[in-house]
Amino acid sequence: xxxxxxxxxxxxxxxxxxxxxxxxxxxxxxxxxxxxxxxxxxxxxxxxxxxxxxxxxxxxxxxxxxxxxxxxxxxxxxxxxxxxxxxxxxxxxxxxxxxxxxxxxxxxxxxxxxxxxxxxxxxxxxxxxxxxxxxxxxxxxxxxxxxxxxxxxxxxxxxxxxxxxxxxxxxxxxxxxxxxxxxxxxxxxxxxxxxxxxxxxxxxxxxxxxxxxxxxxxxxxxxxxxxxxxxxxxxxxxxxxxxxxxxxxxxxxxxxxxxxxxxxxxxxxxxxxxxxxxxxxxxxxxxxxxxxxxxxxxxxxxxxxxxxxxxxxxxxxxxxxxxxxxxxxxxxxxxxxxxxxxxxxx
Numbered sequence: 600x601x602x603x604x605x606x607x608x609x610x611x612x613x614x615x616x617x618x619x620x621x622x623x624x625x626x627x628x629x630x631x632x633x634x635x636x637x638x639x640x641x642x643x644x645x646x647x648x649x650x651x652x653x654x655x656x657x658x659x660x661x662x663x664x665x666x667x668x669x670x671x672x673x674x675x676x677x678x679x680x681x682x683x684x685x686x687x688x689x690x691x692x693x694x695x696x697x698x699x700x701x702x703x704x705x706x707x708x709x710x711x712x713x714x715x716x717x718x719x720x721x722x723x724x725x726x727x728x729x730x731x732x733x734x735x736x737x738x739x740x741x742x743x744x745x746x747x748x749x750x751x752x753x754x755x756x757x758x759x760x761x762x763x764x765x766x767x768x769x770x771x772x773x774x775x776x777x778x779x780x781x782x783x784x785x786x787x788x789x790x791x792x793x794x795x796x797x798x799x800x801x802x803x804x805x806x807x808x809x810x811x812x813x814x815x816x817x818x819x820x821x822x823x824x825x826x827x828x829x830x831x832x833x834x835x836x837x838x839x840x841x842x843x844x845x846x847x848x849x850x851x852x853x854x855x856x857x858x859x860x861x862x863x864x865x866x867x868x869x870x871x872x873x874x875x876x877x878x879x880x881x882x883x884x885x886x887x888x889x890x891x892x893x894x895x896x897x898x899x900x901x902x903x904x905x906x907x908x909x910x911x912x913x914x915x916x917x918x919x920x921x922x923x924x925x926x927x928x929x930x931x932x933x934x935x936x937x938x939x940x941x942x943x944x945x
Contacts, residue, residue, distance in 0.1 A: 783897025
């Protein structure tokens with residue numbers, strides 16, 4: 600074989616080796632799959648997963664949504680046959696038995712109520728109903744109506760039986776509203792399901808409450824989450840983001856009157872009600888909590904919306920692995936951050 604022929608053979612072999620290397624790399628490269636947005640829990644949910652292959656990625660997403668749907672079926676107060684609806688209907692008459700999941704969320708809710716001195720309280724249902732009715736009639740509730748609703752509110756009025764997993768109300772007219780914690784719990788259950796299925800990394804987003812772990816999508820070093828400017832339109836474009844957060848393994852939850860509110864006679868009221876005043880608080884457009892899990896983040900975001908900046912920051916500084924970014928109301932607000940929040944900002 601002459602020199603030219605030998606060179607051609609070596610070149611062809613080199614090409615085959617490079618092609619084989621690329622095929623090997625491609626074969627071992629993690630597969631990314633996104634679910635798209637699906638309606639659930641009164642909002643939209645999206646799941647992004649990184650897995651070893653297409654089949655596993657699809658199975659992870661399927662299992663994640665199964666958990667989200669299960670929590671919604673148990674805890675939605677819009678579904679007449681949910682466990683929470685059955686509790687709201689019957690618990691003033693007798694003790695109502697619930698599933699282990701629902702009981703767990705009720706117990707965690709009471710823990711957050713005690714931690715926040717009532718700023719977080721799942722029994723605010725009568726006040727929420729009052730303002731929903733006021734929006735329909737476009738007549739603000741009277742102080743007398745507010746006081747009547749407040750008399751039916753208070754986590755202290757709940758009776759639990761841990762052995763039998765039951766809950767009971769001490770007075771008529773109470774109503775539970777898990778809107779400040781159920782989404783976070785559903786996210787945590789979805790993440791757990793995907794880890795069990797074999798996901799290498801994933802992100803679950805339900806109405807802006809997010810948890811992620813493991814290998815990030817799009818080859819990033821960490822998961823990047825945009826924090827929206829509450830004074831701009833909700834299209835989530837780059838120009839509407841006040842900052843970005845980078846998360847390796849954790850959760851982010853945001854609450855605020857810019858996302859959900861009722862409009863009564865031209866005045867905006869937040870969907871988050873302070874049980875002490877019987878109405879929504881002003882001063883903060885949004886509260887973003889960074890925590891280890893979405894249940895904690897969801898509940899704390901709700902609580903700090905009621906507590907306000909000073910008390911809220913003071914509480915967060917006492918909690919391990921928990922940070923907060925507050926956006927005050929008004930034009931061109933400047934973020935207020937807890938001590939360790941800066942390390943998450945991209």
